[in-house]
Amino acid sequence: MRLNCELEVVYSLAVMNGGGRSASKTTRSKASVCLGKKPVQGPAGGVKRDELYLIVSTAKNVSGSKYKVKNNVTKIFAKFVHEGKATIKFKEPAHDLFISKAEPDKLKELLKVLRLTPQEQTGVELAPLLPTKMQHIEAPKSKLVVKSRGEYPIKGFPSSLERFEAVGVSLNRLDMRLLELKMLQFLDLSNNSIKSLPESLKDASLIELKLSGNKLTEFPDSICIGNLSERLKLLDLARNSLAHLSHKFSNFKSLIQLRLDCNQLQVLPRTFGKMTTLKFLSISNNKLVVLPPSFPNLSLESLDLFGNPFTASGLVRRCSDLSLPTLQELTGRVIKKYRVPYSPYVLPIGLCHYLDSAKKCLCGKACFNSFLHYIANLNLHKVSATVTAVDQSGTTKVPVEAFLCSAKCLKLWNL
Numbered sequence: 001m002r003l004n005c006e007l008e009v010v011y012s013l014a015v016m017n018g019g020g021r022s023a024s025k026t027t028r029s030k031a032s033v034c035l036g037k038k039p040v041q042g043p044a045g046g047v048k049r050d051e052l053y054l055i056v057s058t059a060k061n062v063s064g065s066k067y068k069v070k071n072n073v074t075k076i077f078a079k080f081v082h083e084g085k086a087t088i089k090f091k092e093p094a095h096d097l098f099i100s101k102a103e104p105d106k107l108k109e110l111l112k113v114l115r116l117t118p119q120e121q122t123g124v125e126l127a128p129l130l131p132t133k134m135q136h137i138e139a140p141k142s143k144l145v146v147k148s149r150g151e152y153p154i155k156g157f158p159s160s161l162e163r164f165e166a167v168g169v170s171l172n173r174l175d176m177r178l179l180e181l182k183m184l185q186f187l188d189l190s191n192n193s194i195k196s197l198p199e200s201l202k203d204a205s206l207i208e209l210k211l212s213g214n215k216l217t218e219f220p221d222s223i224c225i226g227n228l229s230e231r232l233k234l235l236d237l238a239r240n241s242l243a244h245l246s247h248k249f250s251n252f253k254s255l256i257q258l259r260l261d262c263n264q265l266q267v268l269p270r271t272f273g274k275m276t277t278l279k280f281l282s283i284s285n286n287k288l289v290v291l292p293p294s295f296p297n298l299s300l301e302s303l304d305l306f307g308n309p310f311t312a313s314g315l316v317r318r319c320s321d322l323s324l325p326t327l328q329e330l331t332g333r334v335i336k337k338y339r340v341p342y343s344p345y346v347l348p349i350g351l352c353h354y355l356d357s358a359k360k361c362l363c364g365k366a367c368f369n370s371f372l373h374y375i376a377n378l379n380l381h382k383v384s385a386t387v388t389a390v391d392q393s394g395t396t397k398v399p400v401e402a403f404l405c406s407a408k409c410l411k412l413w414n415l
């Protein structure tokens with residue numbers, strides 16, 4: 001049983017120093033950890049019997065250090081075994097082995113044997129220990145780049161994989177086995193023919209997801225919740241056929257870079273401006289006619305909205321007589337102003353939906369049915385340090401939806 005990993009050995013001097021805490025550390029290095037049986041002479045020249053040994057080899061010490069297993073493992077720390085990490089403490093020599101970047105499944109298997117009682121260990125079938133060769137001491141595979149269809153791993157992926165790239169190899173779906181890789185953080189499947197995304201993508205621990213140049217027609221709500229929405233920092237959906245993004249898209253609360261160029265989007269989700277972590281945003285060459293009311297909340301470093309029509313202008317609709325809001329509206333405004341908590345447990349669900357539908361006036365107050373819906377002009381320099389002009393003439397002003405809660409605000413903002 002052989003395991004490739006990174007290893008740090010700490011010589012516990014605690015025993016030698018009469019219980020002191022000092023310990024000397026070696027540096028972290030690539031290692032091969034091998035568990036197997038070795039024939040040992042019995043006591044007083046008795047018959048030879050097989051004993052379980054762990055041999056740890058590094059590039060500096062290929063023949064390796066041997067650790068007897070029977071009655072010699074004092075403690076195992078395996079809380080992060082699913083991340084390929086564990087610590088094994090030995091009695092003699094008094095070493096702590098800090099294992100990292102191992103394949104989690106292989107590491108689990110190895111620890112399972114170490115945890116057995118001496119009697120159980122005797123019964124374990126293991127290959128005899130073979131000498132370690134230099135090629136055994138290699139880094140666990142963390143990156144895999146597939147450049148042609150023929151190179152695609154049919155049998156599966158190393159569980160230590162952190163980065164996988166398969167660009168332009170005619171994939172028509174996202175391989176579900178990739179989503180089982182706990183350590184995968186960077187996934188680039190650009191320029192393929194992927195039409196839809198599986199729901200289980202929501203549990204992936206990805207930091208970067210590149211899906212540009214595919215055939216996606218929708219980005220499902222079901223993947224806008226969960227681990228992915230918490231961790232993802234870069235999302236590239238350029239050159240697909242997305243016509244709509246739901247308001248749940250703004251759940252991506254760590255997103256720094258978002259590319260939506262060359263899709264079919266006519267509007268952005270009303271809550272788009274909730275993604276305040278965004279720094280780099282490009283939505284060029286879509287069909288946007290107006291930006292959503294929350295858009296001015298963004299604080300970007302770079303923004304590209306080139307090639308959108310942006311045709312909306314003026315007063316869209318007058319929803320109600322501004323002079324006389326209903327009692328329900330006034331109550332709702334107060335609830336929002338003082339951030340009174342509410343939930344379906346204390347209010348009828350209809351009222352909860354009503355409260356959720358609040359729009360924010362330019363003055364910051366909430367309004368519901370009594371508001372003016374305006375299209376204002378937003379200078380994009382107000383939301384981004386660097387702005388690409390939206391057309392050939394160099395315009396950086398675009399229509400943005402705005403709501404006004406009162407006649408006072410109408411006067412104040414002078415639209």
Ligand SMILES: [Zn+2]
Nearest residue numbers: 361363405409
């Ligand atoms: Zn107002």
